[in-house]
Amino acid sequence: VCLETVNHSPFGGDYDPDDTGEITCYDPTTYKKISDDRAIRKPENRTQEKPAAQKKESKPKADSNTKRPLPKPAKTIKEAEDRLNEASKKIEEARKNGEPLPESPFSLEDKKAIVAKGLEENILVRVIETEHAYDAGKIGRPRDDGTLTFYCAPLSQVEHGDTDPELLLKAFGTNHDPNKQYTILLMDVEKMAKAGDTTAIIPTFKNLNEMIEANPALGIDPKIAKQVLNDDFAEKFEDFTKAANAKNVDLWGEENWDAAKEFAINELTFDEKTAGLLIERQKIAEEISAWDIFQGNGMSRDTNFAPEKVSGGVEAFIYERKPLDLKKLEKAGAVEEKGVIKEAGAVKRIHIDLPDGILPNPDGVAGYLPTKGSRYDDKIYDFTDEDFVKRHRQIRSDYLKGSKELEKTIAEMHSNGSSSEEIARTVVAERNRQKTEARSLMTKEEVDVLEQGNIEKYGDPVGPSIDDLYKKYKTWDDVIDASMRKDNAINLLLGIKKDTKG
Incomplete structure (x- = not known):
């Protein structure tokens, strides 16, 4: 087994012996901890590929002293987009x-x-949930005084990682929810500063304390901040929050602070003064999102390596005194010619894996609405009406349950040696039966519109026949795939988890 010193996580996370006092080592085949004075990073493996050495001969490694070229900072959002696209290809x-x-x-x-x-x-990157990335949305959650603070990363720190929201969020020290859609925001610091009175810093303890002292509107006592935003107190606060989470002690909100302080004193044996400072530190976490894993060294905590304390990429902290809507930020500083954007404004939204024909919109019951002229942009579909969405969510959920059963049938037929044509005919027949059953729960107007469209397109109110599908897709396997294809657009419009099949 060959072990080598850890230099990088998927987003530049490093073991820092100055911070942890030791380097944890792993067996590269089992990833279990071992005793050695060296360490190896667990390879990123989103698709469960075999290690490269098992597939082809590895290229000789460059000398460890060879310095790899560092990317030059992107100057514009267009350049940032091009570099992300290039990373995707690699x-x-x-x-x-x-x-x-x-x-x-x-x-x-x-x-x-x-x-x-x-x-x-000049170009920073932030990931937010797509349901908040609508035109009138903000980059972050506004504070009580209308200002907002948020964390992000310089493009150079994350561009090699493509636009995978899970790995990006983990590198930022944030949890990823597989049932949510995400949007990447590319931000031009210079244009944002002009548009929204914005200040951007690298959030070391020193820089953050200076910002707090220079901006009383943040509502944080600078003297208290200096006592709790430092290396010594950071470990106490992280231990405190971990213990509270393990005991289901709620730290969030003024109504819970007294009980949390008692927990620190009685259960964790902190003295009165330290317990009080722990609550003050919790208040700061709630004010400016400096969570328990905030390191104060200017780098995020890379949770890909949890529970080990590994630094990720350099991060940035933004204080926006006059927050603008995302739509306005997109136009701020933009260069437009004849309706075509030639140069992006202060912000560019990149929706990740969002189905065509829908966009985030708070008017939608589930946070989305169809775009003009799209499949579900019709008077019979009112995704702003709670009763309509609730009724159709149930119809859709029943249909999706049928899809899962149909998947089992396909697997059984494959194992029993059925031909692709036999499976395709079974699938199409069952799909048509499911459609008829679902329409029995719809209004007459809804059914009339659906069936009229099918008659005009296929000459059959139910939809395409098996012969129509074979003529279109050419092979029986493609007919099966098309019949089982997901429609995540309607799932999102109805508030159904995005990874649901059907």
Whole structure:
């Protein structure tokens, strides 16, 4: 077994012996901890490929002293988009060839150097839930005074990782929910500063304390902040929050702070003063989202390596005093010619895996509405009406349950040696039966519109026949795939989990 020192996580996370006092080591075949003075990173493996060494001979490694070239900071959002697209191609090629996925070229020393210089990159990256990325939405959750604060990352720290929201969020130290849609925001610091009175810093303890002192509107006592936003107190606060979570002690909200303080004193044996400071630190977490894993070294905590404390990429902290809507930010500083955007504004939204024909909109019961001229943009579909959405959600859910049963039937027929044609005919017949059953629960007007469309297109109110489908898709396997294809657009419009099949 060959072990090598950990230099990078998927997003530049490093073991820092100055922070942890030791480097944890793993057996690269089992990923279990072992005793050694070296360590190896668990390879990123989203598609369960075999390690590259099992598929093809590895290329000789470059000398460990060889310095990899670092990417130059992107100057515009257009350049950032191009670089993300290029990263996508590299990742696709690596997966195709069974090679390790691209890693960050930034070593721990590189990132420390960036932190020491301060924020110099102009393009920042943030990931938010798509349901909040509507035109009138904000980049973050507004504070009580109307301002907002949020964390993000310089493009160079994450661009090698494509646009995978799960890995991006973990690198940012944030939980990923597989049932949610995500949107990436590309932000131009210079244009944002002009549009919304914005200040951006690298959030070290020193920089954050200075920002708090210079901005009384944040509502944080600078003297208290200096006592709790430092390396020594960070470990106490993280231990406190972990213990509280383990005991189901709620720390959030003023109504819970007294009980949380008693927990710190009685259960964790902190003295009165320290317990009080722990609550003050919790208040800061709620004010500016400096969670328990906030490191104060200018780098995020890479939770891909949890429970180990591994630094991810350099991060940025933004204080927006006059927050603008996302739509307005997209137009701020944009260059438009004859209705075509030639140069992006302060922000660009990139919706990840969002089905065509829908966009986030708070007027929708489930947070989405059809776009004009799309499949579900019809007077019979009122996704702003709770009763309509509730009724159709139940109809759709029953249909999806039938889809899961049909998947089992397909698997059984395959195992029993049925031909693709036999399976295709069974699938189409069952799909048509499910459609008829679902329509029995719809209004007459809804059914009339659906059936009229099918008659005009296929000459049959139920929909395409098996012969129609074979003529269109050419093979029986493609007919099966088309019949079982997901329609995540209607699932999202009705508030059904995005990973539901059917």
